[in-house]
Amino acid sequence: xxxxxxxxxxxxxxxGNLSEDDRKAIxxxxxxxxxxxxxxxxxxxxxxxxxxxxxxxxxxxxxKDTLDGKRQIHSFHRAGDMxxxxxxxxxxxxxxLETVTPxxxxxxxxxxxxxxxxxxxxxxAALWRSTLIDAxxxxxxxxxxxxxxAPARMAHLFCEQFIRSAVAGLSEPGERKVCxxxxxxxxxxxxxxxxxxxxxxTLQYLRDAALISFDxxxxxxxxxxxxxxxxxxxxxxxxxxxxxGSRYAA
Amino acid sequence: xxxxxxxxxxxxxxxGNLSEDDRKAIxxxxxxxxxxxxxxxxxxxxxxxxxxxxxxxxxxxxxKDTLDGKRQIHSFHRAGDMxxxxxxxxxxxxxxLETVTPxxxxxxxxxxxxxxxxxxxxxxAALWRSTLIDAxxxxxxxxxxxxxxAPARMAHLFCEQFIRSAVAGLSEPGERKVCxxxxxxxxxxxxxxxxxxxxxxTLQYLRDAALISFDxxxxxxxxxxxxxxxxxxxxxxxxxxxxxGSRYAA
DNA sequence: CGAGTACTTGACACGTTTCAACATCCGTGG
DNA sequence: CCACGGATGTTGAAACGTGTCAAGTACTCG
Numbered sequence: 001x002x003x004x005x006x007x008x009x010x011x012x013x014x015x016g017n018l019s020e021d022d023r024k025a026i027x028x029x030x031x032x033x034x035x036x037x038x039x040x041x042x043x044x045x046x047x048x049x050x051x052x053x054x055x056x057x058x059x060x061x062x063x064k065d066t067l068d069g070k071r072q073i074h075s076f077h078r079a080g081d082m083x084x085x086x087x088x089x090x091x092x093x094x095x096x097l098e099t100v101t102p103x104x105x106x107x108x109x110x111x112x113x114x115x116x117x118x119x120x121x122x123x124x125a126a127l128w129r130s131t132l133i134d135a136x137x138x139x140x141x142x143x144x145x146x147x148x149x150a151p152a153r154m155a156h157l158f159c160e161q162f163i164r165s166a167v168a169g170l171s172e173p174g175e176r177k178v179c180x181x182x183x184x185x186x187x188x189x190x191x192x193x194x195x196x197x198x199x200x201x202t203l204q205y206l207r208d209a210a211l212i213s214f215d216x217x218x219x220x221x222x223x224x225x226x227x228x229x230x231x232x233x234x235x236x237x238x239x240x241x242x243x244x245g246s247r248y249a250a
Numbered sequence: 251x252x253x254x255x256x257x258x259x260x261x262x263x264x265x266g267n268l269s270e271d272d273r274k275a276i277x278x279x280x281x282x283x284x285x286x287x288x289x290x291x292x293x294x295x296x297x298x299x300x301x302x303x304x305x306x307x308x309x310x311x312x313x314k315d316t317l318d319g320k321r322q323i324h325s326f327h328r329a330g331d332m333x334x335x336x337x338x339x340x341x342x343x344x345x346x347l348e349t350v351t352p353x354x355x356x357x358x359x360x361x362x363x364x365x366x367x368x369x370x371x372x373x374x375a376a377l378w379r380s381t382l383i384d385a386x387x388x389x390x391x392x393x394x395x396x397x398x399x400a401p402a403r404m405a406h407l408f409c410e411q412f413i414r415s416a417v418a419g420l421s422e423p424g425e426r427k428v429c430x431x432x433x434x435x436x437x438x439x440x441x442x443x444x445x446x447x448x449x450x451x452t453l454q455y456l457r458d459a460a461l462i463s464f465d466x467x468x469x470x471x472x473x474x475x476x477x478x479x480x481x482x483x484x485x486x487x488x489x490x491x492x493x494x495g496s497r498y499a500a
Numbered sequence: 501c502g503a504g505t506a507c508t509t510g511a512c513a514c515g516t517t518t519c520a521a522c523a524t525c526c527g528t529g530g
Numbered sequence: 531c532c533a534c535g536g537a538t539g540t541t542g543a544a545a546c547g548t549g550t551c552a553a554g555t556a557c558t559c560g
Contacts, residue, residue, distance in 0.1 A: 046486065064393045067482035072393035086386070089379040094386045094487040118371045128378050129339040135381065136336070136344045138388035143314045143322035146395040146443030149547075184506060193396030195549050200508060232317035236296065237344040399515075434538065445517050450540060465539095 004031045004056045004106030011080035014241065016126030025120050029113075031106040036099050043084055043097040051109045052088055055081045058103030059182060062095045063190065073191040075137060076100070076161060076183070078168045085131055088113055101182050133239050140237040145193045148232065150202045153192050155231035158212055162221055163235060163248050177224055182217030254281045254306045254356030261330035264491065266376030275370050279363075281356040286349050293334055293347040301359045302338055305331045308353030309432060312345045313440065323441040325387060326350070326411060326433070328418045335381055338363055351432050383489050390487040395443045398482065400452045403442050405481035408462055412471055413485060413498050427474055432467030 009026055012018060018026075033056065036042065042060065043049060055077050062083050063073040074095055077083045083097050088110050117124035137160075144156050158181075165171045165179035172178040183191075189199045206212050211227050213220045221227055235248045259276055262268060268276075283306065286292065292310065293299060305327050312333050313323045324345055327333045333347050338360050367374035387410075394406050408431075415421045415429035422428040433441075439449045456462050461477045463470045471477055485498045 062389075064389060066393065066397050067484075070397040072396045074389050074392060086382045089375055090382050090386065090489050092486060092489065094489070095389055117374075121368045124367075124374065125339055128381070131378070131385065132336045132340050132381060135385035135388055136340065138385055138392060139312075139314060139324050139345055142324060142388060142392045142395060143316065145392060146322045147316050147320040186506075196507085197509090197550080198548055201548095204508090234317075236342060239340050239342065239344070436538080446539085447518080447541090448516055451516095454540090 001027055002031055002033055002106070003104065004033050004054055005029070007056050007080050008054055008106070011130075012123065012126045015129045016122050018122055018126065022120045022123050025116055026123065029108065029116060031108060033104060033106050036103045036105060038099055038101050038103075040099045041096065042099060042105070043087075043093055045093055045096050047093045048091050049084065049087045049093065050111075051107045052082055052085045052113065053097065054106040054108055055079055055083065056104040056106050058105075059100040059180075060097060060103055060105075061100050061183075061187070061191075062097050064095050071190050072193065073187065074141065075134065076164075076181075076191070078164060078170060080168055082108075082127075082130060085127065086134075088127075100187070129239075136237045136239060150192070150194055150198060151205055152231050153194070154188070154199075154202050154206060155211070155227050156233050157188070157192060158206075158214075158219060158221060159224075159228055159231050159233040159235075159248075160238070162219065163238060163240075167238075167240065167244060177221040179219055180217060181214070181219040251277055252281055252283055252356070253354065254283050254304055255279070257306050257330050258304055258356070261380075262373065262376045265379045266372050268372055268376065272370045272373050275366055276373065279358065279366060281358060283354060283356050286353045286355060288349055288351050288353075290349045291346065292349060292355070293337075293343055295343055295346050297343045298341050299334065299337045299343065300361075301357045302332055302335045302363065303347065304356040304358055305329055305333065306354040306356050308355075309350040309430075310347060310353055310355075311350050311433075311437070311441075312347050314345045321440050322443065323437065324391070325384065326414075326431075326441070328414060328420060330418055332358070332377075332380060335377065336384075338377075350437070379489075386487045386489060400442070400444055400448060401455055402481050403444070404438070404449075404452050404456060405461070405477050406483050407438070407442060408456075408464075408469060408471060409474075409478055409481050409483040409485075409498075410488070412469065413488060413490075417488075417490065417494060427471040429469055430467060431464070431469040 005027055009023060012026060042053060045064070057079050060077045060083060061073050062075050062077070063071050065071045075083065084093065087093055117127065144153050148156065161181050162171065162177055162179050170179060185199045185203070186196045189196045192199070194202070203214060211223050213222060235245055255277055259273060262276060292303060295314070307329050310327045310333060311323050312325050312327070313321050315321045325333065334343065337343055367377065394403050398406065411431050412421065412427055412429050420429060435449045435453070436446045439446045442449070444452070453464060461473050463472060485495055
């Protein structure tokens with residue numbers, strides 16, 4: 001059992017009620033591991049992959065380029081995420097995937113996954129559920145970019161990223177709300193639909209209000225309540241377990 | 251076999267290769283039909299539904315309200331769409347659903363759907379695929395709202411809506427590109443993240459450029475090539491069949 | 501040490517929102 | 531049949547948020 005198996009088992013166990021048999025099937029799934037450098041294209045638009053990727057460690061992002069040279073980041077992914085699982089049932093990739101930091105990834109062959117799904121309906125349901133949560137996050141981002149002004153939009157992203165870090169067991173231990181968020185300001189802009197200049201100024205605004213600190217890829221949330229308030233943040237869309245979710249409820 | 255069965259069979263056949271046995275199973279799925287008036291809430295955020303909805307005729311929209319009273323429309327749905335199919339594997343609804351026109355809908359009980367999925371993996375795959383296409387559309391909308399200016403954004407929506415209408419067999423026959431798109435200008439604004447005033451002006455711009463006509467809920471695309479160009483539209487994200495898709499390719 | 505990338509700042513331009521008023525359409529009841 | 535009311539569409543002017551341009555600083559990596 002590789003580190004990838006471990007990460008995948010943990011994630012799927014949280015996504016559904018698996019039997020011992022299901023777990024064994026996952027554990028014996030062939031996974032090819034690889035280590036990737038930062039800022040590498042992992043999958044490109046219009047490709048027709050025969051395998052999907054599991055992030056085992058590090059951070060990656062999915063995005064889409066516009067014809068006129070802009071791009072929109074759709075999501076930041078951490079250990080346990082399967083950013084292009086959709087390709088299991090959609091021939092053509094409609095979004096690209098790149099590493100943000102150095103990543104360890106696992107490659108899951110589609111034929112193996114399909115067999116697994118057929119024999120283990122609960123695993124299939126968990127994987128399906130995973131893609132449904134991605135869609136839910138997309139809906140929230142659409143709402144974020146479409147309806148909120150820069151400060152709220154950025155605050156919202158920070159709230160989400162901290163929770164996702166925490167749930168993946170990656171936030172720093174202790175009282176304070178600290179996690180890695182190793183993105184540049186231009187990338188923040190591409191995620192939020194704002195220019196890098198405006199990102200810079202909005203960051204200053206949130207910093208000056210003593211709500212967050214953010215540098216060297218490290219995010220600390222100094223005033224969770226206030227940040228949630230500014231963002232209009234409601235974690236329902238992350239579809240966390242009831243106990244986990246209530247910890248971050250508005 | 252009700253009209254809803256008919257619509258569902260057509261849709262699922264297009265989403266996957268079904269056997270005769272699969273088709274029979276779908277045909278014998280219990281579906282409760284209902285007729286709804288326009289502007290009715292069908293499902294609300296935070297509900298925990300035990301059934302999903304199939305649009306059999308008419309148009310509906312999914313959306314999300316912001317805490318400060320704005321709202322973002324996530325998608326417009328027509329015959330064959332299952333706008334809250336996600337609830338099959340996500341307990342809590344994170345988006346609401348309302349009718350835009352009078353609709354005939356079919357209610358699909360989750361327990362029946364789960365049984366169907368377990369016994370008919372190809373049907374399961376088709377349903378899963380359907381939710382994955384929704385997610386893909388979400389990604390494109392996020393990109394649209396985040397990166398494109400008003401005219402391109404609106405042009406993009408019109409391109410998509412015409413294709414979805416056509417694929418559902420709802421566009422008017424003949425050479426000209428005409429379909430029903432029965433939404434008000436304020437609703438357009440909620441879909442595109444623009445104020446109703448600006449929607450009005452952008453509409454005038456597209457009309458004056460002789461690209462579209464749009465009134466009384468009827469959309470005609472007068473210059474498809476030019477509209478696609480302005481929008482930066484690429485239909486890949488709709489994941490149409492190869493033959494159908496190439497008809498609208500850039 | 502040098503070069504490129506990220507970050508920061510200021511001034512200005514532009515797209516979009518807001519506000520307010522008015523026109524038009526449509527269904528309903530008098 | 532017409533009068534009415536409410537929602538929808540239209541217009542103008544001003545305010546605001548965000549983008550663009552340009553220049554300079556500070557990192558980081560080779």
